[in-house]
Amino acid sequence: MKHILTLRFICILFFISTFLPASAVTLPAIFSNHMVLQQNAEVTVWGWGKPGEPISVSGSWDNQEVKTSPGNLAQWSVKLKTPAAGGPYTLTVKGYNTIVIDDVLLGEVWLCSGQSNMEWSARAGIDNAQEHIAQANYPSIRFFSVAHSTSDVPQQDLKGQWVVCTPETMTDFSSVGYFFGRDLHQNLKVPVGLINSSWGGTPAEVWVNPNIIAANPVLAKSAAQREEVAWCPVQPGKAFNTMIAPLIPFRLAGALWYQGESNANAPEVYAQLLPTLIQNWRTQWQQEFPFYYVQIAPFTYGGTEEWPRLAEAQFKTLQVPKTGMAVIHDVGNTQDIHPRNKLDVGKRLAAIALNKTYGKEDIAHSGPLYRSMKVEGNKIRLYFDHTTGGLMTKGKELTHFEVAGADQKFVKANGKIEGNTVVVQAKDVKQPVAVRFGWENTATPNLFNKAGLPASSFRTDDWPKENQK
Incomplete structure (x- = not known):
């Protein structure tokens, strides 16, 4: 009799769990109060629920319900159309239970990623920190900070929540991200959402899907040679799996990237790695969003050419569309290695976005970029793109130019601005064939355009490092 009663009790429990509703619908952390959704877009909202549970999702901007139900993996997703910037709105998800997300703004959403210079906050120390902190009252700018974590496999969720920009929240957020977002907000007059997913010291490999690295012999070999360190992961995909994958497919306006210092020991590999990362992210998001990045600053790395060669790899990445x-x-x-002037970095990234993404063509977004050269006797004439307003020097004479003849031995050269070109020569090089500009780790050259933006370092040759004496 006891066994019969036990069996009946189990059957009753099974009946209840099978036929009665359960409060099952849930959302990932990226959907929370104070969030920003991309304006004028088709955004994806996703989550989990009981298989077969009827679910409806609606935004108060139009109150149009979109219905779905989870499959046998308890996952669901829907797409909502968003109008032009505005708010605050609510986002409502109804299943057996109801979730209402309040204070939702529609605006521009940007992902900020990289290593320590992107992660660097006002609390860590920036120029004029107290002044910037005190001024950081922008109710229409919102922050989402992704916590550090790693995994061997892609994760579905992460820890974090959206917060309103205040002096208290700005203090610990990415300073570059904040200054970028502030300029966007002030110029576009729309809400801005910033997602900071960065980790100091990380090489770029950890931010790429590990399967992509494994499929590329050059990238796989380079990654395998990395030694473990105490402060961050170094293995491919470790941060991607936990700090990028759970954000997909949250709709973005674009991505910002400030990283490269930890890859300066292998710049030739980075020339493949950065475009690979960009393509990987765009493929995963199924969105060719703009990708704007910082060419890292000069630093005493210990050798002689780590910085210019890494900067060259970043320069070459401009060949990738929408960068x-x-x-x-x-x-x-x-x-x-952590410059404290984060204001100008954020403003220069914002200028790129305002010009290239938002069509404000009157905003200069780039310094001079080398285009071509022409040998003129014992001189070489250099041509540039982005000579906005003409070329100029900050100082009496141009610095950090070198020329070489066929012997591949570079010597210091004199430079002279002529219109939108620069003519360089060295008295000991009668038949010059190549020019280098800013080609040393601590180079701080002084060629600018009249918009006040600096020229990138460059070289006109492709000679291996070991050939130079």
């Missing part, structure tokens, strides 16, 4: 590069060697610090 832009902020040059910052004039606001760096050759003795500190």
Whole structure:
């Protein structure tokens, strides 16, 4: 009799769990109060629920319900159309239970990622920190900070929540991200959402899907040679799996990237790695969003050419569609790998976005970028893109130019601005064939355009390092 009663009790429990509703619908952390959704877009909202549970999702901007139900993996997703910037609105998800997300704004959403210079906050120390902190009252700017974590496999959720920009929240947020977002907000007059997913010291490999690295022999070999360190992961995909994958497919306006210092020991590999990362993210999001990045600042790395060669790899990445590069060697610090001037870095990234993404063509977004050269006797004439307003020097004479003949031995050269070109020569090189500009770890050259933006370092040759004497 006892066994019969036990069996009946189990059957009753099974009946209840099978046929009665359960409060099952849930959302990932990226959907929380104070969030920003991309305006004028088709945004994806997703989560989990009981298989077969009827679910409806609606935004108060139009109150149009979109219905779905989870499959056998308890996952669901819907797409909502958003109008132009505005708010606050509510986002409502109804299943057996109801979730209402309050204070939702529609605006521009940007992902900020990289290593320590992107992660760097006002609390860590920036120029004029107290002034910037006190002024950081922007109710229409919102922050989401992704906690550090790692995994061997892609995760579905992460820890974090959206917060309103205040002096208290700005203090611990990415300073570069904040200054970027502030300029966007002030110029576009729309809400801005910033997602900071960065980790100091990380090489770029950890931010790429590990399967992509494994499929590329060059990238896989380079990654395998990395030694473990105490302060961050170094293995491919470790941060991607936990700090990027759970954000997909949250709709973005674009991505910002400030990283490269930890890859300076292998710049030739980075020339493949950064475009691979960009393509990987765009493929995963199924969105060719703009990707704007910082060309790292000069620093005493220990060798002689780590910085210019890594900067060259970043320069070459401009060949990837919808990319832009902020040059910052004039606001760096050759003795500190963490320059404290984050204001100009954020503003230069914002200028790129305002010009290239938002169509404000009157905003200069790039310093001079080398285009081509022409040998003229014992001189070489250099041509540039982005000579906005003409070329100029900050100082009496141009610095950091070198020329070489066929012997591949570079010597210091004199430079002269002629219109939108620069003519260089060295008295000991009668038949010059190549030019280098800013080609040393601590170079802080002084060629600018009249918009005040610095020229990127470059070289006109492709000679291996070991050939130079």
